[in-house]
Amino acid sequence: LPSQVEPMSEFDFEAYMKVKADRVNRALDVAVPLCHPEQINESMRYSLLASGKRVRPMLCLAACELVGGHEGDVMAAACAVEMVHTMSLIHDDLPCMDNDDLRRGRPTNHKVFGEGMAVLAGDALLSLAFEHLAAHTPTHVGSNRILGAIVELGKAVGAEGLVAGQIIDIASEGDPKVDLEVLEYIHVHKTAVLLECSVVCGAMLGGGSDEDVEKLRTYARHIGLLFQVVDDILDVTASTEELGKTAGKDMVSDKATYPKLMGLSQARDFAEDLLNKAKEGLAGFDPAKAAPLLGLADYIAHRTN
Numbered sequence: 001l002p003s004q005v006e007p008m009s010e011f012d013f014e015a016y017m018k019v020k021a022d023r024v025n026r027a028l029d030v031a032v033p034l035c036h037p038e039q040i041n042e043s044m045r046y047s048l049l050a051s052g053k054r055v056r057p058m059l060c061l062a063a064c065e066l067v068g069g070h071e072g073d074v075m076a077a078a079c080a081v082e083m084v085h086t087m088s089l090i091h092d093d094l095p096c097m098d099n100d101d102l103r104r105g106r107p108t109n110h111k112v113f114g115e116g117m118a119v120l121a122g123d124a125l126l127s128l129a130f131e132h133l134a135a136h137t138p139t140h141v142g143s144n145r146i147l148g149a150i151v152e153l154g155k156a157v158g159a160e161g162l163v164a165g166q167i168i169d170i171a172s173e174g175d176p177k178v179d180l181e182v183l184e185y186i187h188v189h190k191t192a193v194l195l196e197c198s199v200v201c202g203a204m205l206g207g208g209s210d211e212d213v214e215k216l217r218t219y220a221r222h223i224g225l226l227f228q229v230v231d232d233i234l235d236v237t238a239s240t241e242e243l244g245k246t247a248g249k250d251m252v253s254d255k256a257t258y259p260k261l262m263g264l265s266q267a268r269d270f271a272e273d274l275l276n277k278a279k280e281g282l283a284g285f286d287p288a289k290a291a292p293l294l295g296l297a298d299y300i301a302h303r304t305n
């Protein structure tokens, strides 16, 4: 067959992820120096520089480059979305929320630094995210675009975004009446809005047209929900393998999940459908340039952790 039949076969997604994650990690390291007062910066760095997958920064960088922007135009925004994500994890793990002991393969922030410091590290990361985006995005990007990104990030964090998802999640804990509509609300707000914000900020700051931004928003909405459906499936299949039993922990626990509410096989079909819809959102772009976002959609759909 002629070589142009598979134009994307040359794109090495794993190498792309590694290069981008290394650059994001370096930028995050510089963004939070270990200065006075050291305890708070140590606590922020402990969670921020732990081994996260960096999915949100990568989405931001890939969306920027797809619309013709350069990595430097959005590195500050990519760091900002990871700061917000990390602060939400620190607060989510607190005893007053999920009360978790482990995160990113190590003891949670409050287990190491104490609850007070963990609350403050989350607050400081949230504040730094906005400061960093505003202060370190190159001025040639344009102040309207920078303001637009700040508005997107604010919406994604607040009572229309992560906070809304967390509130409804807490309120519906143990409630046997949680149905697919409530579950989708929780996941869209707790997870999808920040993935969407990452893509939209990347496209806006990269100089994308309104039409580009809206097409990429559609892509991002689908991968956002996909991310969580896959998480729910992994909870079942991983724990099934671990326990060597027929039902994993989230098939038997109180928590509502997609496999529990629609069955494992239908949850898998739903994930496939979301993946296809996400890819349709990229149909209007040059496939070679869209390869990183296509690869990220496949990665989210088929990841194992």
Ligand code: GRG
Pocket: 051, 052, 053, 054, 055, 085, 087, 088, 089, 091, 092, 097, 104, 126, 157, 158, 162, 163, 166, 190, 191, 231, 305
């Ligand atoms: C945002 C002001 C403010 C408060 C936080 C606690 C809270 C309100 C919201 C909870 C948000 C939350 C923890 C959502 C779960 C998101 C999620 C899917 C986490 C796992 O993401 P991965 O797999 O993790 O990308 P890594 O560690 O790889 O980055």
